[in-house]
Amino acid sequence: MQLKWTLLIGASALVMACAQTPGEDIPDEAVTTPEEDIEQVVEEPTETATVQEYPAALFHETISWGLGSNNGYVFSHEDGDILASTDETGIFNAVTLDEAGAVTALTMSDDNAVYAQSFFPQDDRVLVTSDSGGNEIYHVYVREEDGTLTDLTPGEEVRASFVGWRDDGEVFYVQTNERDPQTNDLYEYSAADYSRKMIFENDGKDIADVSPDGRWLALSKERTNADSNIFLVDFLADDQTPELITGHEGDISYGVYDFTADSETLIYATNEYGEFNQAWTYNLVSGEKNPLIEADWDVSFVFDSPTGRYLVSAINADAVTELTITDNETGEAVELTNIPDGEVGQVRFNRDESEIAFGVNTDTSPFNLYLADLDDGEATRLTDALPDAIDEDDLVTAEIVRYESFDGLEIPAVFYMPKQASADNPVPALVWVHGGPGGQTTKGYSATIQHLVNHGYAVLGANNRGSSGYGKTFFHMDDRNHGEKDLQDIVYGRTYLEGVEGIDPDKIGIIGGSYGGFMVAAALTSEPDVFDVGVDIFGVTNWVRTLESIPPWWGSFRDALYDEMGDPATDEERLRRISPLFHADQITKPLLVIQGANDPRVLKVESDELVEAARENGATVEYVVFPDEGHGFQKRENRITASEAYVDFLNTYLKGEPEQQDADAGGDNAVE
Known part of the structure; x- marks a missing residue:
C-alpha cells in the first residue's frame, strides 16, 4: 500500500490532508488518464446565472453521519x-437509527466528540471512543445499558482504539500504548466483565487486524515511505514471533485489507506488479x-461480509470511489436501486446478511445513510443531511480537469466553477491544496468548498505530484522535494485558472490545511508575487521542529517519515530552506491563519511565530485561534466560524468588498 504520514484526514468534511525525483521520461501509468481526459477542459459558462447565497451556518448545519466500525456489530x-x-x-x-430513520441518542456530550464503534453481540451495550478537546488521546468506553460510560483504557496519556471482535462474541480486542507511548500492544477484553489480558506485546509494528477466530494477528511495518511489509502471528503456535510473509527486494509496499470470514485467508x-x-x-x-482484484487504479479497500457470502471492494x-458488492454464491454484483448517482461507502451488514446499511455522498449533497434489502437491492434513505433551506440546484458539481505543470507533467484536479460566473461576470478563484503529505482531493460534498463557491469563488483542488491515487511513480515525485517541485505544481494551478473563461485572472488566491497550509505559507514566502492572498489552516511552518516533535504514538512511522521528509539531525539545512517561518519577511500579500490550540500534529507555536514574524515585517495577517480544537474541527460552531472567516477575509482582500461578519458565525475563538 502507498503509505504516507497523514497530518490531517478530514477537516470540514473534506480530505485535506508530507518519491523519487522525476526523470526525463515519466511512465504513462504515473498519470494513468485516458487521452480524452487529459485534453478535457472546463465547460465554459455561457451566461451569468443567479443563485441564492447562503451563510456558512446553513452549509455546516448539514448533519454529518457515520456508521459504526466495520470490525464491530453495527446492527x-x-x-x-x-x-x-x-x-x-x-x-x-453516538446514536441509533431504526428502519424508519428515527434517531435515539446514546451519548449527549457537549464538549468532546464521541464516536460509535460497535454493539455488544448479545445485548444493547455499545463501545465508543472519545478524546479530549481534539488532542487525539482517544480512550475506549463502554456505554452501559443504563447510559453510563465505563472507561476501559484510563490514563492521562493512554491512547487506545477498538480493533474488533472474536467471532464467538465472547471477547473484543483493544490496542493501547500504555506500556510504551511509541507502540501499541494488543489486549483481549472479556465481554462479560471487561477483564483483560495482553495477548501481544508489540515491538513497534502496526496492528492491522485479527482473524475472526482469534488465531491470527496481522501486523504491518514501514521500512521507508516506499517500502513496507506484512507480518503474521499465529497465537496457536509455540513460537509467536511475528513471521514476515512479504519478503522481497527493492521498494514494494504491502498493506492489510482484511481476513476472510473463515479465517483461512488474508487479503x-x-x-509489486505495477x-x-x-x-x-x-x-x-x-x-x-x-491475485484477487486488479484495476487501472488503486484498490482502496476489500473486506468480507461476516459470513463470507459477500465481498465488498472499491477502487x-x-x-471518485467506485464500490462493488459481489455475491460470492452467484458471482454477480449486487445492484442497489433508489439511490442518487454518487459514491457509496461504509457498507455494514446486519446479523443474518439480509440487509445492509451504507452511505451515499455526492458533490451537492452530504453523506446520507441508507438501508437496503439484499434480495432486491432496493434502498431506503434514513437521513436528510442537507438543510431544507438550501436549494441543491444552487450548489455546484465538480469536474475532473488536468493541467500542465512547469515540466509538462499533467496535474489532476477537482474543479468547482460558481454558477454565477461568466465571461461578463468573471469571479475570483482559489487553488486548494490538500493535506498529507500524500493526500488527495476527491469529489464529494464539502461544506467549506460549497460555501466558498456559493459566494462566488472558483476552487481548483489540485492534486500535485506526491498525491495518492495516481500511481506510485507520481506518488513519490515529491520525496525530499517538498515545497519545491510540488509547490510549482500549485503555482501552475494559477496559470491554469488564468486561462479559464469566467475567472478574473487578477484575483487568484491559495488555501489549504495541514500540509496544504504549509504550501500556502511556502507560496507566500518563496513565490511571494504569485498569489494575491493566502489562507493557511494549521499549516506546518518549521519542519525542523515539527519533525522533532512527532507525537510518541507515531513512533512506528518516524523512520518512513524521515525517509520522505528528511532527518532533522542531518537535513536541517534543507528543512530550514523550505520552512516558511525562516522566510516570513518575504510575505507581502494578505494572509489568514487558522489554528487549534490543542493541535498535537502542528503545534500552535508554529502559527504563532509565523504570524508574529510576518506582522513584524509589515504584512497584513489575520489570526483565528480555536481554544477547544486540535488538528481539524470537531465542533460545528467552530466550522461555521472558520468558514465565515475565510469568506470575510477573501471578500475584503481578494474581491475588495467590505468585511461583513455573519451574525450566525459565533464561536469562542480568539481573533487577533
Missing part, C-alpha cells in the same frame, strides 16, 4: 437498530498467494 442483536455517529447536536455523539494490498495497489490473497496455512478511480 443491534434484537430489533436491528443501526449504530451511528452524528453531529446533529453540533458535536459528534492484502501490494504495488503502478497501483492490487488486492491479493495469502493462504494462512500453505502460504500460497494469488479510487480518478478521485
